[in-house]
Amino acid sequence: MIRSILAAGAALTLAACNGAGTETGSSLDIPQVEPGDISQQTMIDVTRTLSSDEFEGRMPGTAGEEKTVALLTEKFAAAGLEPGNNGSWVQKVPLVEITGKDFAPLTISGDGETKSYDFGPHWVGVTYREEVQTKLDDSELVFVGYGIVAPERGWNDYEGIDMTGKTAVILVNDPDFGTESLEGPFGGKAMTYYGRWTYKYEEAARQGAAGAIIVHDTAPASYGWNVVESSWSGPQAYAQRGENAPPLTTMNGWVQNNVAREILSMAGKDLDELTGMAKTKGFKPVPLGVNASTSFRNDIRTFESQNVIGVLKGKTRPEEYVIHTAHWDHLGRCTAAEDGDDICNGAVDNATGTAALVALAEAHAKAGAPDRSLVFLAVTAEESGLLGAYYYASNPVFPLSQTVGGINMDAFLVGGPSKDVTVVGPGKSQLDEFLNQALKADGRFPTPNPNPEAGYYYRSDHFAFAKQGVPMLYVDGGEDLVEGGREAGAALGAEYRENRYHGPKDEFDENWDWSGVMQDLQLFYRIGRMLAMSESWPNWNEGDEFRATRDASCEAGEGC
Template sequence: MLRAALSLVPALVLAGCAAAGPADRPAAANRAATPEISVATLADVTRILSSDEYEGRAPTTAGEEKTVTLLADHFAKAGLKPGNNGSWFQNVPLVETTAAPTALSVTGGKAPLSLAFRTDMVANSYRVQPSVSVKDSDIVFVGYGINAPERGWNDYAGLDVKGKTVVILVNDPDWQNEGLEGPFGGRAMTYYGRWTYKYEEAARQGAAAAFIVHDTAPAAYGWNVVQSSWTGAQYNMDAANNHMDQSSVIGWLTNDAAQRLFAAAGQDLAQLTVAAKQPGFKAVPFGLKASVSLTQKIKRQASRNVIGILPGTTRPDEYVIYTAHWDHLGRCEADASGDDICNGALDNATGTAALVALAEAYQKAGAPERSVIFLAVTAEESGLLGSRYYGENPVYPLNKTVGGVNMDGLNVTGTSRDFVVIGPGKSELEDYLKRETDARGLVLKNEPTPEAGYYYRSDHFSLAKFGVPMLYGEGGEDLVEGGVAAGRAASEDYRTNRYHQPSDEFDPNWKWDGAVRDLEIYYAIGRALADSDAWPNWREGDEFRAIRDRSRTGR
């Protein structure tokens, strides 16, 4: 998920775990040692990966084969070594399903209601079956669909939804708060606000079907993004149980369709949305029944993460990691011209190109003390599957991985006067970031839309869940040429007109100076980590701190 475009344990830790301050390495020395970041590499790799020849880089397609071959070749030319026991690749077992749903039929109201696929709703299934159906399933509105005992919140309290269809609101109950105070962090989305969590919890509760009500502001993207992302081939991790522990059907409703559904039950969506924000909210049975079915084409095939490593000189068994996802949507909803290739130039051919450019930069400067991993992951667009697989099956021990940087979309609109950190206040890597932004005279800002939960929406999250401190940031919107107005206009234009659409294509007129500046920052941070014995940690009280403390204590 491209954030830039959408911006409008035991307490005892060994001494080696303590964070060494970033002042251990003078900023000037780091900047002087930063080799040139190649604009030619950034532009060429981005242009090739996002060309129609690569067909949108969907996993397990001919586009993947071209992509991973190109990356392995460029990693080798940059002086990296194959990162997985002599191979450039880590196989990621996936199952691809392509669903053909019927309309969602609702009965029991004043008149039958039929919600059409694509225009009113999208439906899919995690279950790996040729056909899946839900028939005459009782519909229940469960508010935000959250069960968080540590926060004293349970939308399923006293409720049995086994075999039923639950309707759920997107985001957290307090997402409209002005500040960061509230049961779920105020404006800052928690993992409870993510659509992935909502389906996971619905399955744990035994729901037969789960539909999320789309609303552009709390979702942080329009219905067109849902439509393009949830139609066509879908990917999931292959599993021995064929994901039969999941709900039969999952999907989304447009806001208009949801209003009609609520009205059919004699309810009002706006009123119940307000009620669902209050602690102690009680789920509302609708007295309606839902029926929907779908047939699925099924294909099992491994996709691949691409891994290169620059071995360290003195501590090769300690690691710094850079990540980016190479995949995009492949063939998608055609635009008015008939173009059905979602090329994913900005998202995320640019970030993938950045891995190559940074590898070249490290090679020019010479190997650091610690090893540096360059990891291009698959299936980010399908739910962070490639990075999740690496997190669950790490090639290099995560308790010996110092930290890293994830890149999901580069700044190609020009140099900015500011730099934005996503998920501010989470880890001590921000100290390293602040040193580099201060040295460049940049204003370090918190993300402007914490309610969108971007820290949980890209591949760094898959490593953070296992305790590895990961930094995610980007150049801001206050452009040197045009100021904030120009920056926001560029972000809004991309979000509305290109994000997850065929029009996200390479533009030879892109300005790469902002991307280069940001990559110089990422290089300096990674180099400082790789040339020191520091072990930066998560801040006290952060959700990932205990996990890191446990893993480092047991190293």
């Protein structure tokens, strides 16, 4: 990410907006607030309902969406919210759904040798183009390392090659993966946006590539092949493209690590050796001398999905907004489990976060309107690439220059209480000061994300707002459980990732212990209430990649 230095004029303006100090010694106005009356029964009931088979995995554009939107509208109204979009509860989000079918094998040929790989167990692929037939025909493979072009870092993995008609073979994550510190050209072990698959496909398209294939590896991807297969097969939703849209590849896909090794071996190359070369500055792309071919057909459907928006109007500064986000969608029907169950119910991901919007709305309404308005935004199509969040951030109902900041809630692992919380992306903004005061009031402490290499800050809905300059907090449940400590916390997370994440077994369990979730909700209540009662406008810290965008937004608007 490009790191920018704050302009002096903006610094003076924002310093004036920061308000009075408090007894905490902070330069920000961080008021003390009482605990909220948050209903555990609401969390249980809404999570259970949203993740029931009746909702069919909450895929956008299905009957599951209709039921989800109806339930949230009903619950927001009952909680005491007002419709958030000029009298409507919803913001329509135009999408296109492309469902691939009749997949030919991925065939690799060169020097008289041909290998063939089946869709699903060996490779997956999709197209973003609205075309009924996708065909990759003898496209030359080029190993492009991590597929990064970062002029501000002096890095160009495509230097000196014309990718027109060719297919890029790309490593997952970024060149610093595997380091132990947070020092390095790409943030050390902490993944940057350059490490995300979304960026890699976008850059390959900018380079004119016909295809882009990412080499899967569980550690740097932070998830197994089962997640790739279930997430990239079946219907795929995308934002409808307008005029002057960026270029697209013909096909984007993934290959299993052992498949990539075989392909490179055909080319007389070694994956480990090439990976080592790709980590060094000055790496040059490596043409492989083998060609890839495949084809598949596409069913195309255009439709409108919906973000659901409720607002609790502020009593003294209603034109200033604090936002809470969670995505209501999940994967619908997906790769079946051994017992034949093919509904990805998404109980943890993200029926829990959606239920949290309802429970927090109820609690804030019970406490009475704060000074600033509180926005509760349930967004669509997160699983398809944060599409609902991006649409709102590009078409905000409430001006982003008047949006103070926000909290994103994505997947509460339901376990016992913890001594800490996991902060994803710590040190990025002054919202950390509000978080620290809320933690102090609850007698807990922050733990930096133990897996910064996974790039979680760039993988949920808050990122769409951050790119537009709005300071956003993303906090997960704690790692240090009251019963069992960090070992128990790690085991809880590992069990979910390995057995339930993005699979049919992410189901509601009547025996869940909700005490830890309620502890986290109390924290989010305090932070939201503090922001809504404060006079400060927290900003990104100096040097953060989103600071310049926020400063420009503040200068142009009437808020911060």
